[in-house]
Amino acid sequence: MRKLMTTGRGIDTGLIGLLLVAALVWPLFAPEVAHFYGALAGIYALIGLSLVVLVGWTGQVSLGHAAFVGFGCYFGAKMLVHGVPLIAAIALIGLVGAAISLVVGIPSLRLRGIYLTIVTLAFGAACEQYFFTREEIRGSAAVRVPRAPLLGLSTASDRDLYYVIAIVVGVGLVLAWNIRRSDTGRVLFAIRDSEQAAAAMGIRVAPYKIGVFAASAALAAIAGLFFGMLFQATPSADQFSVLQSLFYLAIPVLGGSEALLGALVGGGFLAVGQPLVNLFDLRLYLMTAVALLLVQSSGYDGVTGALRAARRAVRDAVREPVRYGSFVPHVEDGDDLRRPAELRVGASRAVRDRARSGARVQVRVVSGVQPISSAVVSGVQS
């Protein structure tokens, strides 16, 4: 138990397990009106995930994501009306979103800087004012969007739809989590931290950024598909306005853009926020803006960032004091060598032994009292 606490892993596992159970169980006890907001929270979480991946992984900001949601909603409605099965529609809409993103992403992401932010702003404005007012895209009036089942899972009631969206969000989270842990994930973090340094290491920066933007747009478009299904109609263009994009950006900021779960927290916050602000006759956007600025100035990376800081505090309180410069490796005889453990400078023999045993060893290099870098060593020879 102490061991679980010292790595923070126990807290993580417990939290995620709790969250999973809570997400599955609450609709059984909640009144029907809550199911609607639950499904909305799921859609916001999907949009949030698309922005966490973009903002948190590449450091790029899109202020036109509502436009991708809009394309997903309008094109998705057309597909569902024509009887395309939901599972195929999800895949196709993802591809459509990714394809549209290339038009925006390729010219702007070749360059370093905030060009993506400006192009997505202009793109959002063009969509809101031009594309979404075209009859070919939205149709002359709202289209009734059928609630097609997902591989036999009904989406007829709001609760059913919630569960289906929860499955999609879950799949998205697992995919993102796996990408994050892969080599691709490490390349992306290298790019986020310094494009120059990444380029100097021989990483071709632009394709990665364009790829992540495409994936992000695909997720947003899929969220749009479910947006139409939830309302059972295609909303007008002002649901996908530039202002809405700014509102969506609040999801990763409030929830935290480093952690994938930030998308869930931020999405839930915005969905629950709507009925809450109605009570006080305030505008949701206004409250969101206030919350956004407060979170920004708090210095934490959203709610998950604050939780991470709390976890670190718990871990530091629980574990034995660190003996810096004492050259005492933190690995003890009988330790499970497949688990990552912290090592001190001078512990190279321990690292070597563990690496030879085929384990991936996480090394944090400590100089004086300051950790100067972290790296993952695997299969070190010599």
Add this chain to the structure above:
Amino acid sequence: MDKFFGALVTGLANGAIYALVALGVVVVYRVSRVVNLAQGAIGVFAAFVFHYVLMGNLGLPVAVATVGAIAVGAALGAAVEVVAVRPVRHRGALATLTATTGALLLLTELTVQLWGPQNPTIASVLPDTFVRIGGTGVTVHQIGTAVVVIVLALGLYLLLSRTPFGTAVTAIAQDAGAARIVGLPVTQIVTATWALGGASAAVAGLAYIHLNSLDQISLTFVLISSLVAAVLGGFNSLPLAGTGGVAVGLVFSFGQAYEPVPGIGQLLVFLGLLAVLLVRADRPQSSVMAEF
């Protein structure tokens, strides 16, 4: 031919306003490396204070109210810097960009919350009398706006290139740390520059809403046009950003005059921006924003 002149006049008048907002964005960017997305919202807020509070509640004369609104704009510009941007500066460009986005959302929503989603017709110091020039009617306000913007742009240019303040701004733009060592009051100069940007946004807001009588959200589109103009100037050159603003204004008005479809202007600006970015190579001088 009437259509042509009409589009030309509208384009130049609106383009002058885009140019003014773009200049504010570029000046602020040069000194603090932050793209102030709240620039348009500051203009709208100042214009609404002008209309509802200074003219409406207090009943001030137009000229006094105009000066008051510009002061409000300057105060808002400084406030955005002090309240939203400065606390997160050390966390890098992503944090400052989100902070100005938050300020944009906050100011836009605050105007809606306070004054409702209306499109007021606001007064102006310049009269709306028509003058006929080259077969088309032009209001004194339109000409006046263009003149005011040109004068302001020139003034801004001279301020930044010929005065000690301008030298200080250039020094901070090149190396804030060194400027501090030399003894320049860096923090105050940065805030003053943001106030300058806010004041220019207020002028633009007053002129634009008088010309177009639009709602709170519309100045976000002004901002987008101005950002496109600033991109044309590489976020560094004041003359290029000014020219870019006028060009965007002309594209907008000619698009609307000859292809009257809703949103055609936004579409053309978006496509134009894509074209500019596609021909722009990632040269060192064009990647001034690389520190992002």
